[in-house]
Amino acid sequence: MVSKRKSRTSKTIEDSCIHLCSVFFRSLYYTLPALFLFFFLLYLCLSFTTGISYNNFHICIFSRKFNDPYCNTAGSKPGYQIISEENVTFAGETAGDRILDSVPVQEHKTKNKVDLNSLIELKAEEEYSKYIKPTSEDEGYALRAVIKYLYLQRSSLSPGDENLNNPRSCEGKGVYVYDLPSKFNRDLLVGCNDILPGVNLCSYFKNEGFGEAITNLGKGWFATHMYSLEPILHSRVLKHPCRVYNETQAKLFYVPYYGGYDVLRWHYRNVSEDVKDRLGIEVLKWLESKESWRRNAGKDHVFVLGKITWDFRRDKDPWGSRFLELQEMQNPTKLLIERQPWQVNDIAIPHPTYFHPRTDDDITRWQIKIMSKLRRNLVSFAGGARPDNPNNIRSTLIEQCISSNQCRFLNCTNESCTNPKNVLDLFQDSEFCLQPPGDSATRRSVFDSLISGCIPVIFTPYTAYYQYAWHLPEDHRKYSVYISEQDVKEKRVNVVEILKAKTLKEKKDMKSYIVQQLLPGLVYGDSNAKFEKFRDAFDITFDCLLKKINRSVV
Structure with a gap:
């Protein structure tokens, strides 16, 4: 007959197992939250970076949600941006848009000036031959200098002091x-x-x-x-x-x-x-x-x-x-x-x-009018030839214009352009307005065409792109068409044919940007102007x- 009672040895082993299991699960109960907290802190540490500059301590969060790291600086308001390779972008826009996104706000400090200068040097190296191919080393240096000064001027549009950014203060x-x-x-x-x-x-x-x-x-x-x-x-x-x-x-x-x-x-x-x-x-x-x-x-x-x-x-x-x-x-x-x-x-x-509005409504009414205007001419040119200047491309442009039934020419040598209505009517009736250099690189006509909703066709960057850093965006494709002056001079291109190839969407997008975004910032209101919506x-x-x-x- 076999006894059903457990031996003392078996019971002792069983009690020991129960005790060990109890200890294990109790320790697991207390250590799991600690482990979870440890791994969470480790994740945060990997998501943050720190930097020290100018006696300030920076904590920066890098995330795929942000194009730039967002940094908080001890002793100052958030706003300092760390310069990184991914952050070196110059998405130049006109006033109100982001300019020089990666330029630190506290620019008066020496280190940040160095950062700004480094960015400008980089952009100059990237863009100096964007429009004009230098024919000598000296010309290359000169073009780099143009880009440097242009971006330095654009830095005045970047975020700055809170009071300076508040137009009412x-x-x-x-x-x-x-x-x-x-x-x-x-x-x-x-x-x-x-x-x-x-x-x-x-x-x-x-x-x-x-x-x-x-x-x-x-x-x-x-x-x-x-x-x-x-x-x-x-x-x-x-x-x-x-x-x-x-x-x-x-x-x-x-x-x-x-x-x-x-x-x-x-x-x-x-x-x-x-x-x-x-x-x-x-x-x-x-x-x-x-x-x-x-x-x-x-x-x-x-x-x-x-x-x-x-x-x-x-x-x-x-x-x-x-x-x-x-x-x-x-x-x-x-x-x-x-x-x-x-x-x-x-x-x-x-x-x-010629336009000097006094109120927001004056601008809005004009925007509505020219956005809805039917434009019968693909291209137009208001100007005169420069027969005494063989390097000027006006004669070639006039020749190409009058030989096309989609281009209209207004001859300014007979004083037709002294009447503002003649010029404005032409520009409001055209999709593209040719803007070659005249007595100098720039033309008032560029701005007359823009406020008329006519897309300017630019032939040298010195006419607009290298000039109006505070009022025109860096990306010229938003508001203009660029055709190389040299290509026209050597008759390698037909300007009217190039403009014919522009799609309806391209023309619509440029016109909309010109009228809705640029126009208000290109006109001078009168001395009693009261603008709330526009600058x-x-x-x-x-x-x-x-x-x-x-x-x-x-």
């Missing part, structure tokens, strides 16, 4: 207007019937420089002269919401010297170079007596000159003055309708057009000016 944005003796501005307009021999300019000085109203075009349209930038901006600055009357409260100093009209009156007169230079030298002597000028050697001062830069850079040719070549003029910012591409303080801003060319210019000066003057 005047903190740190005081604008001081010098009360210059009238001989430097208003007196230059008094002899308006004799500034140019045989030409009466008096009608152009009406309405604060806008000229006479063009009633048959509607509200906000004026017969504005192409050199009227100085009185137009002067009247706006006088009513700037951040204008201050105490020099110590100013961040920006505006010098209302009408240098464009000063030099214009001597263009066709036989006078000495001393006479041409006299008034410009006098205004600088007047400024040198001011502590506000001496404090920062003019770095926080701005001049508006309503002509092209070359009219103020007399060299061997006796044309113009040497105002911009004077040593005292190297630090101030100069606003011009055409800049010298190798001068970082030369800033090109839009040529004045006009003046607003964009002075927003960027304040950011530029905020960085250059510590």
Whole structure:
């Protein structure tokens, strides 16, 4: 008979097993959360990176959700961006879009300046031969310099100080207007019937420089002269919401010297170079007596000159003055309708057009009108030939245009273009507007075509792409078509045939971008303009000016 009782040995072993299992599961119960926490912390550590620069401690999160690492900096607001190979992108847009995404906000610090310079060097190396193939090493260096200065100017559009980005705040944005003796501005307009021999300019000085109203075009349209930038901006600055009357409260100093009209009156007169230079030298002597000028050697001062830069850079040719070549003029910012591409303080801003809206509604009504306009011409060209200049491509373009039934030519040599309505009607009736260089690289006609919803066809980057860094986007394909001037000159291409190949979607996208995105920022509203929704060319210019000066003057 077998006993059913367990032996003492068996029971002891069983009790030991139960005890061991109990201990194991209890330890597992307590260690699993710890293990889970350990692996979670390990994951976070692998997802973060840290960096130390300028005594700041940066924690940056890298994620596929973000194109750039988002960094939080001890002792400052989030906004510092680490420079990485993936982050080196220059998605240049016009005002309001992201420019130089990878440029650190705190640019006044030395390390960040080095980062910015490195990025610009990289872009210059990538893009210097984008439009023009250099034929020599020196030309290559020159083209690299153009790109460097262009991107340096675009950096004024990148995110910056919170107050500077708030258009309704005047903190740190005081604008001081010098009360210059009238001989430097208003007196230059008094002899308006004799500034140019045989030409009466008096009608152009009406309405604060806008000229006479063009009633048959509607509200906000004026017969504005192409050199009227100085009185137009002067009247706006006088009513700037951040204008201050105490020099110590100013961040920006505006010098209302009408240098464009000063030099214009001597263009066709036989006078000495001393006479041409006299008034410009006098205004600088007047400024040198001011502590506000001496404090920062003019770095926080701005001049508006309503002509092209070359009219103020007399060299061997006796044309113009040497105002911009004077040593005292190297630090101030100069606003011009055409800049010298190798001068970082030369800033090109839009040529004045005929449209000067006062309200958001004025702009919106015009946008609706030209978006719905039926365009009967594929291509048009308003201009004249340059028979005395064999390097100019205008004659070739005219020949190609008149030989096509899809291109319309308006001959400006017979004064047809002096009537603004003739030009605007042509541009509003065309999908593409040819914009070859004229007496200089830039053309007012580029801006007349843009505000008419006509896609400009550009033949040299110096006409627009290397000029208007604050008002036109880096990607020219959004608003224009580029055709090499050299290809046209050597008759390797037919411009009309190239434009015929553009798809309906391409044309629609460009036109929409021009009208909806660019147009408001290319026009100068009148001195009483009240914009809430839009920023006009003046607003964009002075927003960027304040950011530029905020960085250059510590």
